[in-house]
Amino acid sequence: MKSERFARIDAESLNIVDRDGTIRMTLFNNANIPPAMMDGKDFLPGHRQDWPISGIMFYNGEGDECGGLIFGSERREDGTYTSTASLTFDQYKQDEVVSLSYDNENGVLNYGITQRQAPYPAYGANRRGEANRRIGYGRGREEEGDREGVGREHAARVHGEER
Template sequence: MSQNEEPNKFKKIEAEQLNIVDKNGKVKLSLFNQDNIPPAIMDGVDFIPGHRQNDPISGLMFYNSEGDECGGLIYGNEIKEDGSYEAGASLTFDQYKQDQVVQMSYVDNNGERNYGFSVYDRPEQSLKETIEKQEEIKNSNLSDDEKDEATKQLFEGNVPRAQMGKSTKGDVSVKLMDSKGNQRIRMVVDENDIPKIEFLDENGNVTYKLPPNE
């Protein structure tokens, strides 16, 4: 269709998956149902085979100019044989070649709910490279303790920096973390509507709080 042509108009479209592509056919956005969940793509490769494929989700996935997944919206629920359920939704925005740095989420496990907003730090190393190195460690001749230490070092830099939300206990909080992921400021209105603010050191010890005599 040329720039001056009238676009086709549809009153209703039914599809199990709908991809928006650029002029070269590269996918820029994918709208999908539970049976057509896209793989995790980076550098043109499904670098986490099977990821999400059995999850009870539908949604919308975003892709950058290189075709890398760079965030998305997923939502869904599952009812178990005993009648209990799990439900959730997540909107994420990913760092370039990495995992999400901003997330809004909702999780409901049979009535126990938590939801909120989170901000993360991610390392410069690409997520694809991290996953590949993790697999190398897993298949190496290192001892279990050495594998655990190597994996811990590999994921350094993946830390939460801020979280705001409501927990399953009913309290609403804002938590601010340092560059190592340690909570340093915690503001809470608990389930009994009691407010408090705490300042913590890097070991999690409260150094100052309001009200001071709680």
């Protein structure tokens, strides 16, 4: 196999594929957000297409989306803004079951690690009725100052601990 070296490559989207052409990873910009693929089909048409994100999507050996790393921000003309980042891992033939995420909507923060029960409602009801479990999850406002403390207090409430 011949390899080539480049000092720099500019691309708007890049697919990493197996020898048979199966996409295993896609790097993308905001204009090239990949569809949510499962069994060779876009199972959520239009999903994420208007989100202000770029990132990396992961695909399993069958070409099904199995997680990703997304990040982005947007400042609107009226001065409001949103900023987000997440790393997710999907269960086989399901949506995400583990995520590490951060969202900021005009100074209102949500962040943490979430473990979701599957099957995820988008693909079938959770028959056991189990709730999502948030681990070290926080909420707060930027101007409150002690964002770390807000996260610790919220995590304690989620786990039923007294602070």
